[in-house]
Amino acid sequence: MAEQITKRSTSYSDWYVDIVLRAQLADYSPVKGSMVIRPRGYALWERMQQALDRMFKETGHSNAYFPLLIPESFLKKEAEHVEGFAPELAVVTHGGGQELEEPLVIRPTSETIIWSMYKKWIQSYRDLPLLINQWANVVRWEKRTRLFLRSTEFLWQEGHTAHETEQEARDETLQMLDVYKRFAEEYMAMPVRTGVKTESEKFAGAVDTYAIEALMQDRRALQAGTSHFLGQNFAKAFDVQYQTREGSLEYVWATSWGVSTRLIGALIMAHSDDSGLVIPPRLAPTEVVLIPIFRNKTKEAVLEAARTLARELRQEFRLELDTDENSSPGWKFAEWEMRGVPIRVELGPRDLENNQVTLVRRDTGEKESVSITAVAGRIRSLLEEIQKNLFDRALAFREENTHRPETWEDMKALFNGTGSDDQAAPGGFALVPWDGDPATEALVKEETKATIRVLPFGNEEEARGKTCVISGKPARHMAVFAKSY
């Protein structure tokens, strides 16, 4: 662990993999495309789950669990859905030693199996809204995989709701987008752009897909969560009608929304540095590490003081006390920096004499001496400062890297310049007027590899009277273009 990791300026992608492996967040598995989430990575996921699960329950949702295996025929009931997912399916053909009559697919997402159950559970408006979330694993066969960012199997949550009216379903879609935005910004300290996806980028089976999009330090965008307004597509595919308050029969309106362990990849890439992981305090499994520093003579006194302090601080903070005598303080400092613990507390003989400790911030490296009696209060305020600083820093970075190129040549230069990673420059976000034509969108992708990440809220009004920066035709939308993960 004391070995150096690749610098971001040398290779951003090697730096990313080094952090994941050396901080022991995840590992490659012998199963091609599948990863192992190691205890330190899983502890991060647990903290994300706790925060999200609380937010889902506060907005009225309950958890449930639906089968992993779905009859192949179910996926075919929604035409766009099967077209989108067919190339990514894992198929079970044998069970219990026998060939199955109908192959089963491992869920790539659960709309079809869930709506086959909603058909049983929904008869009347009294059964609505139905607000269910599932924490589960899903499998999507991938050719090129990257730890956390893209793997054949991943963990996620998927919300699936059913409503009486279009308006109510649309409100739910936007409410959950807002939950994701608040989670990303308040917990992950990661500012996100929100808006609606274009036809070419939306979920297979959705009427409208909304997303939160974050900017990574290499100036690529990362889609961190999606919320879909499904209209009546799945209700029609599975014939889910309900008796309205007026006594007529109507198809139910639907949403679905999800985030996955991909968020861990986003968290790493948003904040970490050349010394390793940087974790925002609210998601840190360990908030504080206490490292006693001593020689033989001072050992007993320092260790006793450290244990007393640890006992006290543990009542309020998630703290680890590192008393390992086989490694040097310097080695430990590097190790705990690699792991991303927000605050390091050093307690040495000199500190003990002066009745103080030294605090070191992971985000800035700043040190300060604090009297022992004031240390809990200072840690409390420092954790908030670090949380805020990480967000502010990421926001400033995003604003610096949000451009409004005024010509197609400028836009191409933005995405096609030469970057530090010896790849074409990722370029950040380009916010430009767009004519709304899929052909124009396709041209940008072909010439720059950038895609439309979202059409921000209010984009149509803002585009009025403007000219599409690519085609020169009248603009219909403001669009956020970026290269992405």
Added chain:
Amino acid sequence: MAEQITKRSTSYSDWYVDIVLRAQLADYSPVKGSMVIRPRGYALWERMQQALDRMFKETGHSNAYFPLLIPESFLKKEAEHVEGFAPELAVVTHGGGQELEEPLVIRPTSETIIWSMYKKWIQSYRDLPLLINQWANVVRWEKRTRLFLRSTEFLWQEGHTAHETEQEARDETLQMLDVYKRFAEEYMAMPVRTGVKTESEKFAGAVDTYAIEALMQDRRALQAGTSHFLGQNFAKAFDVQYQTREGSLEYVWATSWGVSTRLIGALIMAHSDDSGLVIPPRLAPTEVVLIPIFRNKTKEAVLEAARTLARELRQEFRLELDTDENSSPGWKFAEWEMRGVPIRVELGPRDLENNQVTLVRRDTGEKESVSITAVAGRIRSLLEEIQKNLFDRALAFREENTHRPETWEDMKALFNGTGSDDQAAPGGFALVPWDGDPATEALVKEETKATIRVLPFGNEEEARGKTCVISGKPARHMAVFAKSY
């Protein structure tokens, strides 16, 4: 929901299914053998998970996540393991539109994939012990399935630990058995017998399998959790050696242990009655339901008092306030009894006048009036009384149904008499001296369908000098026989 459910005395198995379906704990799915866990069932599982997860962490374990799909060849590395699981495997043969070079099986349990990773992670005694748990879904193809008790896919946790010495691994195996016993008794209010399994009943690949076994109300045993000492079997199969403190190379010692959503089935069958579910307070998603009772004249005053009381009680208890005006109080009482909520609080106009409420216990049906100022304190003590009463009642039932038949004829009569369910009498537990011969064990199974659930701790000493009740030969073990789920 107001419909009656089948009485236990009419058909115990119909009663069980009625409760699962009518209390909306689970539902059949269109995928043969797989079930859907509905929100009320999943909320029970969440409370079980929280308690168990805390106990696992208190004993030093961390959570992680390993791949769902395992190369078929991995299972074959441990001979007994593959023999045990081969008939139950679901096999993925196609992925991403192509036939796979090597088929992948969906994990029936994760020893093999986990030990293939431990091979990478364990080099030295410094890497030990390795104490990992996983919350996951597994698939075991089953011909005959029953909601919660036996299904093709189920949710569980599986602990997998690696140790320097045999003694340490054996201690871990027994520690986790004790965690399961404490969880069953302190949270589920379900007394369990513990001990070791015989050769014929142990886990495929284990040296020794320990289990907790509970008695259901129909006098059948249910295996509620297992803890396995795996010796060096998986370390040898995956060549996991470590450098000892003395510098030599040795194979690692292993354990694994698990409980599953089957516990929900056990919980239902241990305590519920002909009015529906009975849930021990510590696991109840809702501890208290408050039902205001009013007519038009009294509506406003009663509702306001109920809302005030609900607000206050929610600070301490998981409470639901049922203000639905479309159903009668009597219908609501039956409904909340069906759902198993431990305490019902009734607040009517007369109660309001007297500044009191009526409390009704789910376990005994007893009613009492309590002054509004004393209600929180009384609920607090009543929840503890109910938790204790459920355990005491289940323990008394088990003791009444634990027999020590002195002849093989008596033992056959115990298991082969005619029971209330028009099946052969389940008979309860028979604790008898056994000669230790698998042929004797097989004879009992053939003639009575009873199997050895466990050999209790200290069984060899207790058997000394006794005669096997089946064969008349000298006894080597005391054995607990029972018919089981």
